[in-house]
Amino acid sequence: MSAAVAIISSVSGTVAAVVMIALIKRCVRLRRKMKMKKKILHRLAHEMQACDDAAGSVKIEIDGPVEKFLNEILSEKPMRFTSGQLAACTANYSTELGSGGYGVVYKGELPNGLKVAVKVLKVSMNKKIQDAFMAEIGTIGRTYHVHLVRLYGFCFDADTKALVYEFLENGSLEKYLFDGDRRKRLEWRTLHEIAVGTAKGIRYLHEECQQKIVHYDIKPANILLTGDFVPKVADFGLARLGERENTHMSLTGGGRGTPGYAAPELWMAMPATEKCDVYSFGMVLFEVLGRRRNYDVEADGESRQWFPKWAWERYEQGEIGCVVSVAGGELGEEDRVKAEMMCKVALWCVQFQPTARPTMSSVVRMLEGEMAIVPPVNPFHYIMSSSGGGGGGSSSSGGSTGTSGSTNFSSGGNTTGGSSAVSPTTAKKKSTDVMVE
Ligand SMILES: Nc1ncnc2c1ncn2[C@@H]1O[C@H](COP(=O)(O)OP(=O)(O)O)[C@@H](O)[C@H]1O
Numbered sequence: 198m199s200a201a202v203a204i205i206s207s208v209s210g211t212v213a214a215v216v217m218i219a220l221i222k223r224c225v226r227l228r229r230k231m232k233m234k235k236k237i238l239h240r241l242a243h244e245m246q247a248c249d250d251a252a253g254s255v256k257i258e259i260d261g262p263v264e265k266f267l268n269e270i271l272s273e274k275p276m277r278f279t280s281g282q283l284a285a286c287t288a289n290y291s292t293e294l295g296s297g298g299y300g301v302v303y304k305g306e307l308p309n310g311l312k313v314a315v316k317v318l319k320v321s322m323n324k325k326i327q328d329a330f331m332a333e334i335g336t337i338g339r340t341y342h343v344h345l346v347r348l349y350g351f352c353f354d355a356d357t358k359a360l361v362y363e364f365l366e367n368g369s370l371e372k373y374l375f376d377g378d379r380r381k382r383l384e385w386r387t388l389h390e391i392a393v394g395t396a397k398g399i400r401y402l403h404e405e406c407q408q409k410i411v412h413y414d415i416k417p418a419n420i421l422l423t424g425d426f427v428p429k430v431a432d433f434g435l436a437r438l439g440e441r442e443n444t445h446m447s448l449t450g451g452g453r454g455t456p457g458y459a460a461p462e463l464w465m466a467m468p469a470t471e472k473c474d475v476y477s478f479g480m481v482l483f484e485v486l487g488r489r490r491n492y493d494v495e496a497d498g499e500s501r502q503w504f505p506k507w508a509w510e511r512y513e514q515g516e517i518g519c520v521v522s523v524a525g526g527e528l529g530e531e532d533r534v535k536a537e538m539m540c541k542v543a544l545w546c547v548q549f550q551p552t553a554r555p556t557m558s559s560v561v562r563m564l565e566g567e568m569a570i571v572p573p574v575n576p577f578h579y580i581m582s583s584s585g586g587g588g589g590g591s592s593s594s595g596g597s598t599g600t601s602g603s604t605n606f607s608s609g610g611n612t613t614g615g616s617s618a619v620s621p622t623t624a625k626k627k628s629t630d631v632m633v634e
């Protein structure tokens with residue numbers, strides 16, 4: 198009996214020991230699992246905190262225009278705004294930046310703090326213009342360059358047609374050339390950099406972007422300046438938007454150009470190419486040189502009223518320094534050289550024959566001193582000869598223009614213009630033009 202008791206107790210002892218060991222093992226396993234879970238939870242919590250921090254600094258408003266805007270930017274498409282959104286971001290159109298041929302431009306701010314300029318268009322739109330508008334938006338919105346004003350978006354509601362651009366702090370070059378106090382603020386070096394940057398922007402439109410864009414309205418008001426005076430060309434691709442008001446002429450070529458800057462072929466209903474932008478850029482260069490409007494009835498003496506022709510006459514008489522000194526007052530040698538280059542480039546750009554004008558890539562190289570510039574020929578020959586000597590052009594009738602024997606703007610021989618074989622006689626053939634306002 199006692200033996201049976203002994204067996205039973207030893208068996209139950211063994212069983213208890215096995216159960217205990219199993220329990221202990223389970224506990225250890227559970228503890229390990231718990232530890233792992235804790236670790237994972239801890240890591241997750243850490244990662245979530247990091248996400249929260251990042252989200253805090255970007256401050257994206259989910260479902261608001263900003264998120265949409267960022268998406269559109271990512272897909273390289275200009276964003277479509279509603280008229281309500283535009284009213285909100287311009288505080289009900291409270292700050293006017295200026296106005297031009299297309300309408301009024303207002304200052305605005307997107308919810309993420311990005312400053313914008315909203316151009317509310319006054320154009321009346323028929324179906325054809327609407328189609329052109331959408332096509333242009335597509336082109337402009339995909340054209341990026343450091344020297345071009347960026348289009349962020351547009352509004353095409355029944356009551357509001359508008360374009361939303363990046364905002365440029367210093368406004369247009371026009372103010373810095375012609376407005377009393379501001380005129381004195383820009384140094385020569387800066388003016389030269391503005392000229393080169395602008396030329397690069399136009400070169401991009403003509404020669405580098407996917408689809409060639411002719412601007413048709415290059416002028417100081419369409420050269421905008423960042424806070425650091427980096428120039429950006431504005432309003433490219435708007436030429437097809439139809440009739441505009443006051444400052445713009447309705448030209449046979451389709452309502453393009455501004456008097457004083459528009460190339461003769463635009464006035465004369467002749468075929469226009471990108472060379473009409475080169476002409477307008479030349480006119481801008483003269484205004485930069487003179488820090489005055491090219492045509493100024495109040496200028497001292499009749500011959501100075503139209504600055505480009507006066508500049509040509511001075512150049513022809515070997516007095517180019519005098520043109521430059523009018524512009525800059527005291528100039529250091531380096532700046533003087535740059536200003537003289539600018540004057541010669543301007544004279545080449547405003548040649549009557551489009552083919553005699555350089556391409557924008559040549560203009561950039563000449564302005565940067567990378568391409569030698571041969572003496573320009575008389576761009577105003579046809580005006581002078583048609584005015585019968587009454588316009589102060591007597592000194593230039595034929596003389597040095599013909600004797601230079603070349604109408605290539607560069608002495609390099611391999612200029613990109615390629616077709617600058619114009620003679621003073623061919624330049625004379627139309628005398629009915631209206632290049633002088
Ligand atoms: N993106 C912009 N940033 C800052 N100012 C601008 C911008 N766009 C236009 N402006 C201002 O508004 C004015 C009017 O512009 P616009 O309607 O294009 O007419 P225009 O080019 O004939 O002057 C400009 O001269 C400039 O001062």
Ligand SMILES: [Mg+2]
Nearest residue numbers: 418419431432
């Ligand atoms: Mg403009």
